[in-house]
Amino acid sequence: MDLTREPHRSIRDAADNIREYNHRTINGPEAFYGEHPINTAPPAIGEAVGALYVLFERLPQAVDQTAAAVRHVEEQQAIRMANGDDPGEAVSRLLRSLIDARQSMLLAQxxxxxxVQVSSNMAGHWLDDDQLEEAR
Structure with missing residues (x-):
């Protein structure tokens, strides 16, 4: 964890990691296959579901802290809108959108x-060595 980076960089890096996941899995479930797909794919998929949950568990705090920064900057009267909009009205719209996004994240969570409750119980079949060789 690098706490010296600009805050937006952390979020962009997280987005890049999700993009990497999307590219790895776009062509089907083979990305979840290990040496023995019958045994490893179900728990690997379960791990992915769990990781998505953790991601959505952390996002509301990120939205809250970003909204707090917006409110602080507005209180300092440090916002000028490049398009000529009234800063107060723009900030109100921004904060409303962040609140709505947070609510959606909580629903997704x-x-x-x-x-996670279902996928955490997913496992591959128990196979003996001969069956594993045939599954390859």
Missing amino acids: THLRSA
């Missing part, structure tokens, strides 16, 4: 929690 609820659904992902349910998904």
